[in-house]
Amino acid sequence: xxxxxxxxxxxxxxxxxxxxxxxxxxxxxxxxxxxxxxxxxxxxxxxxxxxxxxxxxxxxxxxxxxxxxxxxxxxxxxxxxxxxxxxxxxxxxxxxxxxxxxxxxxxxxxxxxxxxxxxxxxxxxxxxxxxxxxxxxxxxxxxxxxxxxxxxxxxxxxxxxxxxxxxxxxxxxxxxxxxxxxxxxxxxxxxxxxxxxxxxxxxxxxxxxxxxxx
Amino acid sequence: xxxxxxxxxxxxxxxxxxxxxxxxxxxxxxxxxxxxxxxxxxxxxxxxxxxxxxxxxxxxxxxxxxxxxxxxxxxxxxxxxxxxxxxxxxxxxxxxxxxxxxxxxxxxxxxxxxxxxxxxxxxxxxxxxxxxxxxxxxxxxxxxxxxxxxxxxxxxxxxxxxxxxxxxxxxxxxxxxxxxxxxxxxxxxxxxxxxxxxxxxxxxxxxxxxxxxx
Numbered sequence: 001x002x003x004x005x006x007x008x009x010x011x012x013x014x015x016x017x018x019x020x021x022x023x024x025x026x027x028x029x030x031x032x033x034x035x036x037x038x039x040x041x042x043x044x045x046x047x048x049x050x051x052x053x054x055x056x057x058x059x060x061x062x063x064x065x066x067x068x069x070x071x072x073x074x075x076x077x078x079x080x081x082x083x084x085x086x087x088x089x090x091x092x093x094x095x096x097x098x099x100x101x102x103x104x105x106x107x108x109x110x111x112x113x114x115x116x117x118x119x120x121x122x123x124x125x126x127x128x129x130x131x132x133x134x135x136x137x138x139x140x141x142x143x144x145x146x147x148x149x150x151x152x153x154x155x156x157x158x159x160x161x162x163x164x165x166x167x168x169x170x171x172x173x174x175x176x177x178x179x180x181x182x183x184x185x186x187x188x189x190x191x192x193x194x195x196x197x198x199x200x201x202x203x204x205x206x207x208x209x210x211x212x213x214x
Numbered sequence: 215x216x217x218x219x220x221x222x223x224x225x226x227x228x229x230x231x232x233x234x235x236x237x238x239x240x241x242x243x244x245x246x247x248x249x250x251x252x253x254x255x256x257x258x259x260x261x262x263x264x265x266x267x268x269x270x271x272x273x274x275x276x277x278x279x280x281x282x283x284x285x286x287x288x289x290x291x292x293x294x295x296x297x298x299x300x301x302x303x304x305x306x307x308x309x310x311x312x313x314x315x316x317x318x319x320x321x322x323x324x325x326x327x328x329x330x331x332x333x334x335x336x337x338x339x340x341x342x343x344x345x346x347x348x349x350x351x352x353x354x355x356x357x358x359x360x361x362x363x364x365x366x367x368x369x370x371x372x373x374x375x376x377x378x379x380x381x382x383x384x385x386x387x388x389x390x391x392x393x394x395x396x397x398x399x400x401x402x403x404x405x406x407x408x409x410x411x412x413x414x415x416x417x418x419x420x421x422x423x424x425x426x427x428x
Contacts (some may be wrong), residue, residue, distance in 0.1 A: 015256075036250030040290045040300070042229075066313045074301060076254045084253070087288060093322070094308040095301055099280045106306070125250055 024163025025210065027202040030077065038081055041088050044209070045202045050082035050163070052194030053114065053135050054089065060154040060183065062112065062133050064089035070106050072096045072172075073116030078137055082114055101128070115172035121151045123173045137191050151175055215376065241416040244291070255302050258423070259416045264296035265383040266408030267328065267349050268303065274397065276326065276347050278303035284320050284335070286310045287330030292351055296328055305395055317341070329386035335365045337387045348377075351405050352386025365389055 005014050018026070023033040029047040038046050057064060067089035073079035073124060083093045096106050107113055107127040116122045116137040129136060142148060145159075152158040152175055162168040171187030178184050185191055219228050232240070237247040243261040251261050269279060278347050283305035287293035297307045310320050318418040321327055321341040329337045330351040342348060356362060359373075362382060366389055376382040387400030399405055 033247040034252030036246030090313040092314040099304040100306040
């Protein structure tokens with residue numbers, strides 16, 4: 001069962017609904033028992049988006065051990081589990097959020113920067129250390145043409161596509177970051193598809209555990 | 215039930231034992247379900263040492279919202295739950311550990327520094343920002359007289375006491391930090407007694423919840 005829940009289930013009821021799922025079948029990794037197992041470094045089913053990010057970092061050969069990792073955002077679904085997974089990989093982890101005083105001071109020292117803010121083009125080039133690995137978890141629907149033109153330029157294919165559709169999906173990371181970062185995940189097509197892949201992986205893990213426990 | 219477990223229960227078995235305790239009776243806050251509830255910002259029973267630290271910071275009027283908090287140590291019992299509790303208080307939290315590259319660079323920017331390393335006098339004055347609040351969670355038994363003399367001085371009452379007893383309990387924070395920090399918890403007599411108080415508080419909380427659920 002993926003968040004957000006269907007309309008009929010009531011806003012704000014999601015924790016109640018997720019708590020009612022048996023931890024062994026909780027392929028989203030949202031149940032407190034799974035969140036706790038993750039925090040305690042003995043993951044069984046981890047939330048799909050952050051575990052997709054770890055998979056991506058591993059496959060790209062990005063060093064996590066001893067790396068300075070900065071996570072912007074502290075949601076239960078991305079920010080906090082992301083921090084715990086990076087910590088388990090021996091990164092030094094800082095969790096920033098809306099109350100963080102000098103955000104750029106933190107982001108500019110990150111070797112690995114994860115943006116999970118939910119604000120389009122929020123992370124600007126000045127906030128990124130040259131060569132850093134930047135993971136853009138944001139999926140923001142933008143309907144303002146002026147912003148699109150400012151971020152992507154008047155001649156861009158992204159603006160042309162926007163003009164056709166009347167809206168666009170933009171990440172939390174400003175496109176200009178591509179010139180500064182050593183690596184940057186695109187939006188769309190970056191972390192999103194990995195989330196789905198990890199959901200399938202968790203489903204397989206849960207099924208296997210069920211078989212081995214029966 | 216307090217960690218470490220009695221000898222007969224086997225080394226390394228503590229997680230198995232703690233997992234077997236009903237979450238509603240888990241007054242140590244070690245069960246994964248309670249660890250997860252804490253990570254998700256809906257604490258019921260939190261580990262006693264970190265929740266004692268929060269209680270202490272609150273009562274001393276130390277501002278946590280927006281503060282730079284640095285936790286050294288990432289144990290399931292102190293470091294990680296401490297980070298989650300400080301995050302819930304709106305601090306910007308960094309978790310450092312044995313793999314952290316430039317530890318002093320992190321500690322010197324901390325408004326609130328929590329040392330949970332398990333190494334006597336590990337945090338030296340140069341590692342502390344003037345005026346910072348330093349929480350010493352370490353409880354280290356020291357039997358080396360030369361170290362005691364180096365840390366506390368030849369004329370100190372601590373050394374005299376050591377000479378009487380043949381050992382002493384020393385925190386993770388070097389005594390010289392007292393001259394730099396704005397506030398520093400002593401060892402012994404600082405965080406330790408609070409841990410016990412929080413254990414009693416958790417016991418009361420668990421009992422009350424049992425009554426209100428029956």
